[in-house]
Amino acid sequence: MTNFYHIISQQIEAGHALFHVQLPAQCPVYKGHFPGHPIAPGACHIEMIRECASVALGKEVHWNHIKQCKFLVPLEPDKHHEADVDITWSEKGMTAVVTSGETTSVKLKVSCNTLS
């Protein structure tokens, strides 16, 4: 996942965190997804959310049940240079939304636990 995103700023409070990230257009992932038609893979957003959640909770977060993840609008490296990762969690689980400007790209709902 190296180079898919860089955290520019973060606000972490109890049960909620907001990360502002940069999405470098030169990330190698766009060469393969897809050649001549670069769009950010939905799966990369899932991993970005997991990594941001791990920063917010101060421990490696893993999920054993993803209730739903909607991939609404794929982000394009030429258009979307930055994004916000908004994460809310409680004992019951976690929800996250990835937006870039007016565009909502990904909505995730998971049961949260740390796998051994």
Add this chain to the structure above:
Amino acid sequence: MKQLTSQDILTYLPHRAPMVMVDSATIDGEQVTALLTITDTNWFANKGQLMEAGLIEHMAQSVAVCVKESHPQDAGHIGFLADVKDITINRLPNVGECIETQIALKAVVGEILLVIATTKVKQDIIASGELKIFLPQ
């Protein structure tokens, strides 16, 4: 039984490195099994394991391999993962393990394909769930 090599897979999938998450497949009648051996250079490998996101991308590409096998005229056509639902992950696969995924078609609604993906390591189911793929015609 037909075997698809990593070279064949590249004619089935529009994905290229580092985003190719199926490296071979077996086709037995109508049953397609998509395979991926986890390497530590995999884009979604972290601390010796394939992350949740890598499993989901592998499942989505397994669907694409199935679609191309049943509709060869569409090879190279790009489909998009629209939605995943109730993905249960019993454990993450380790580097060195080979994961095998089978796809069961649940419904086709217009340009949307609804499938259940089941991923195993040897005989153990490690993950399963529902995927919705948008295949624009």
